Amino acid sequence: MSWMMKQSYFNLKHYLHLPIFFKEIDYWPGGMHYTSWWTTPIDERIYRRFRIDFRPLSIRLPRPFVPQKLFPDNSFIDECGFHRKAGELYLEFANPAPLEHMDTVDEILNDPYWPDPEKDRSVESLDRKAKRLDEGGYAACCVAPMGGPFETSWQRRGFNKFVEDMYFRPHIAKTLLDKATKLLIQMYGMMLDQIGDYCTLVGVADDMGAQTSGLLSPKTYREFIKPRHKQIYDFIHKKTAGKIYLHSCGDVEMYAKDYIEEGVDVLNPVQPECPDMRLPTLKEKYGDKLTFCGGISSQRILPHGTTTDVEAEVIRVIKEGAAGGGLIVAPGHIIQPDVPPWNVCALYDSVIKHGQYPIKL
């Protein structure tokens, strides 16, 4: 199951005649974050209806979410130290970024809004849940506790400013990346010490692509980001036999070889709208090293197509990616607010209908 935006999730529940629980409702529109339980509380009956056997587990906030700082325009500093503002449908990054106007390493490191995982995160009872899932035959998936070092750095510093740092102030860029890497390793350590033995997948997330191009040149990526990714993934590998599942949006084919060298096993979301993310090519080039999760058009077919279009899209993805295994059919991103529930049903029903091995398409 992919993440779902609240609106599409509630529409789906209504469509399936399922009640909405109070614990599923919170104030912020968003991809199911900012709840004290952190991971998506998707109704078990929906998982079963769609025969999904992945179950998310992650670090939580120990207390109900309270902004670290609230500004007069209702924007706020969130639990990761990002400046956010609730729009009509999404929780967006707001300007200025919290560290945008800082000039020195000391100022950046002493910023009070960096999360302190020991104090601000909890893994209480995670082991019991993981054990229960494992014994029930489910695939326990450790969800990324925060974006990767690149995302975290630019979300704290501002996108343009952080890109400029990498070119003009590399010591600042490295300070930010190292701080984010340290925090991530600390949080993965807390989680995997509890659930490492039960994990099928361990999620990591660092968006490196725009729609038609990579965000960073391969040279910049290899100099600044790759060593930190490797450091985090090596740490995870030491803690668990689970596979590394990387969420990296956009046109990221140019980094695929680097991802493999870093130790990534599964690549998500394989957006079909991106010119270099065609499944047949990806399978041919990297199919022996990477499993692909995603492939279904989230920008075009799911929100705007008919149920017949959705079924055709599922058939296309299965035909292109299922041979020899290594495919998890899923939306090419979070299911957006405007995706009608019948298309969500068409997606998973079509996977059940056409996705059983041996594939007969």
Added chain:
Amino acid sequence: MAKNILGKFTQAIVDLNLEQALNATKEALEAGVSPYDIMEAMRGASNTVGQKFESCEYFISELVIAGTIMKAASDLLKPHLSSGQIKYKGKVVIGSAPGDLHDIGKNLVAVSLLGAGFEVVDLGIDVPADKFVKAAGNERPNIIGISALTSTTMMRIGDVIEALKSAALREKVRVILGGAPLTKEFAEKVGADACAKDVIDGIKICEGWVSTRTG
């Protein structure tokens, strides 16, 4: 002499060297090179950067850096330029669609348009239809650029175009759209003139329009 300095300036931008680009700007001004010629050289550099993006030699990060350098050089030139004498290729009013709070792509387009020689009026994020209409009336742009990152907010672009029609301004401007979920078909459906697949494509489309207008 002037040609040498301008060559150095152009090369520094293309090589993404901020310090050299700013030094060359100062050197050119001290040597008496017309600031308008420096701006013209910057447009050439911007074009080369665009070509490198298209040939996958440069990526988004390089467009950001080139934009930063061109903006810094423009700031040095500003005191030497008398308004009214700058020959812009055209004027673009740009903003994110109503409800859309994303601005990384939109900002990159704005600064790249500036580098390419357009006058840019940036309305920011979550721009209501009436704000686009007001700017279309007051600023008299050649082009209006609307950006949307999500399949939900892109549906509000139609409202902007309808509002322009109601104010009898639609025929006076070209409308270009940009953002991940947008397609040419969608642009046609809502009555826009074009949809850019990326930053550089967008600039080319805008340049095509203004050259048709002046030529």
